[in-house]
Amino acid sequence: MENQPNKTSGGILSWFRALLGKPAQPIKSQTKSSKSEPEIPPEEDSIVQDIESLKSFVKTVGHTVSTQKVEPRKVASLPKPPQIPAGITKKSPLKNLIRVLLVVFFLLILTFIGIRIVQLLSNGGNDDTTVQLPNNVIPSPVPYIPHNPSVYAEDVEVLKLEEDILVLVRELSNTSIKEDRLYPPTLDYNVRF
Amino acid sequence: MISAGKKVRRTFAKHLLFVGLIIFGFLATFPEQVFSQETEVTPQPATVTTLRSDKAYKLYIEAVANYESAHEIYLQRKSQYLRFGTLKSRQDAQEATEAMMQARDTVVISYFNALEEHLTNSTGVPEARIESLGLAFDAETQWFEEHKASITSATSLEDLVNKTKEAESRWKSDEGLMYEVLSTISYGKILDFSSRTNETFSALRQKIADIKQDEREEYVFSEKKFDILGRWVSEIEQRITQSKDVQLEAENKISEFATKKGRGLNSYNEVIATLGQAQTLLKEASTFMNEIVREVKTKEQ
Numbered sequence: 348m349e350n351q352p353n354k355t356s357g358g359i360l361s362w363f364r365a366l367l368g369k370p371a372q373p374i375k376s377q378t379k380s381s382k383s384e385p386e387i388p389p390e391e392d393s394i395v396q397d398i399e400s401l402k403s404f405v406k407t408v409g410h411t412v413s414t415q416k417v418e419p420r421k422v423a424s425l426p427k428p429p430q431i432p433a434g435i436t437k438k439s440p441l442k443n444l445i446r447v448l449l450v451v452f453f454l455l456i457l458t459f460i461g462i463r464i465v466q467l468l469s470n471g472g473n474d475d476t477t478v479q480l481p482n483n484v485i486p487s488p489v490p491y492i493p494h495n496p497s498v499y500a501e502d503v504e505v506l507k508l509e510e511d512i513l514v515l516v517r518e519l520s521n522t523s524i525k526e527d528r529l530y531p532p533t534l535d536y537n538v539r540f
Numbered sequence: 541m542i543s544a545g546k547k548v549r550r551t552f553a554k555h556l557l558f559v560g561l562i563i564f565g566f567l568a569t570f571p572e573q574v575f576s577q578e579t580e581v582t583p584q585p586a587t588v589t590t591l592r593s594d595k596a597y598k599l600y601i602e603a604v605a606n607y608e609s610a611h612e613i614y615l616q617r618k619s620q621y622l623r624f625g626t627l628k629s630r631q632d633a634q635e636a637t638e639a640m641m642q643a644r645d646t647v648v649i650s651y652f653n654a655l656e657e658h659l660t661n662s663t664g665v666p667e668a669r670i671e672s673l674g675l676a677f678d679a680e681t682q683w684f685e686e687h688k689a690s691i692t693s694a695t696s697l698e699d700l701v702n703k704t705k706e707a708e709s710r711w712k713s714d715e716g717l718m719y720e721v722l723s724t725i726s727y728g729k730i731l732d733f734s735s736r737t738n739e740t741f742s743a744l745r746q747k748i749a750d751i752k753q754d755e756r757e758e759y760v761f762s763e764k765k766f767d768i769l770g771r772w773v774s775e776i777e778q779r780i781t782q783s784k785d786v787q788l789e790a791e792n793k794i795s796e797f798a799t800k801k802g803r804g805l806n807s808y809n810e811v812i813a814t815l816g817q818a819q820t821l822l823k824e825a826s827t828f829m830n831e832i833v834r835e836v837k838t839k840e841q
Contacts, residue, residue: 496837505747505833512744515733538704
């Protein structure tokens with residue numbers, strides 16, 4: 348374990364040095380008693396060293412991880428949805444049908460609007476009901492007729508006549524000549540035993 | 541997850557909304573309506589004749605209500621008697637039938653009274669016509685009052701059945717009289733409108749003649765304007781004449797109620813349709829008169 352960091356650092360360093368074109372430093376084994384692997388010349392097998400160091404590193408991490416037993420966390424389980432019997436499907440066909448119909452209806456409306464817009468644009472905004480005016484003709488404005496009372500506008504007799512006529516018109520419009528509430532009653536003369 | 545605080549706020553909001561709706565509904569149902577300005581003419585105090593007419597109508601409605609309740613009891617007792625056939629059930633059926641028949645005659649009498657009062661208070665009907673129809677009503681009312689009194693003297697169900705047949709026959713023969721009165725009331729309204737239209741039209745023609753004779757410079761109209769007014773006056777005369785022809789046609793139909801048998805609701809509807817045409821013609825004539833007045837009040841260009 349002690350040799351491994353040294354080996355690892357030596358391996359990386361030698362690789363780095365090899366990259367720079369410098370000769371790799373000899374690896375100094377610190378413990379003679381350890382049964383180390385046979386020495387391999389660094390300039391010949393730096394890559395192998397790297398691989399070995401990587402393997403040892405992975406083993407170390409793996410050991411640390413794998414030794415711990417992972418137990419799943421107890422999470423409050425959601426209530427299980429009611430089990431649907433086998434005979435009934437999840438989505439009812441009626442709902443699907445309604446959704447499809449709504450979508451189709453919406454698409455029809457959009458299509459209709461689009462067709463109308465295209466028609467209007469192609470006709471230049473003209474409809475059958477509108478009157479086509481030539482471009483060089485300007486419609487004349489409606490002449491304004493101001494209130495122009497004659498001398499009889501304030502005449503007493505004329506005003507009295509006007510009032511009588513208006514009352515008569517109103518009564519003729521609003522009076523119903525039919526007597527709805529005095530129809531003969533319905534009586535039962537069918538007395539038989 | 542909704543917090544407890546949010547839940548409390550939501551519940552409070554719901555309660556508040558509910559209370560608000562109740563208060564609003566209460567205020568909307570029972571407010572006093574306050575008007576700043578009355579647009580319609582305030583009604584004149586009811587005259588004595590109108591009060592009598594309304595009272596007679598009210599009595600008629602009460603009589604109808606009493607008859608309906610007596611009729612229900614009669615039907616129950618009749619069905620019991622027909623089912624069980626006991627002496628007791630027969631006695632009950634007889635009493636219920638007597639009560640129903642008396643209530644029925646009361647309805648007829650009160651209906652005749654209400655109709656007569658309404659005829660008396662209607663406008664436009666000649667007095668002679670009102671009198672003759674009133675006499676006919678009096679005769680029929682007397683007959684039904686005697687019939688009502690004779691019901692109590694019946695000793696059996698068969699007697700009651702016979703008395704009902706008499707009343708039924710009399711009631712059917714009075715159908716023509718009832719619809720004749722209703723038609724006369726409607727005809728009276730049209731006569732009143734026609735009379736008023738004629739009066740107003742005469743006054744208007746007189747005014748136009750006065751304007752024509754006026755020689756003051758600013759009071760004179762041009763010949764063109766008088767021509768226009770003259771044409772419009774002719775239109776009004778034509779409408780009034782047509783209305784009179786239609787009224788005559790309606791009067792002939794009304795007279796058939798007394799002369800021809802079997803005249804009822806259909807004939808009444810025909811009379812109403814004819815009188816409706818007369819009303820329309822009079823309305824047109826009045827509208828044209830209004831146009832003439834407006835033309836007189838407007839200065840020439």
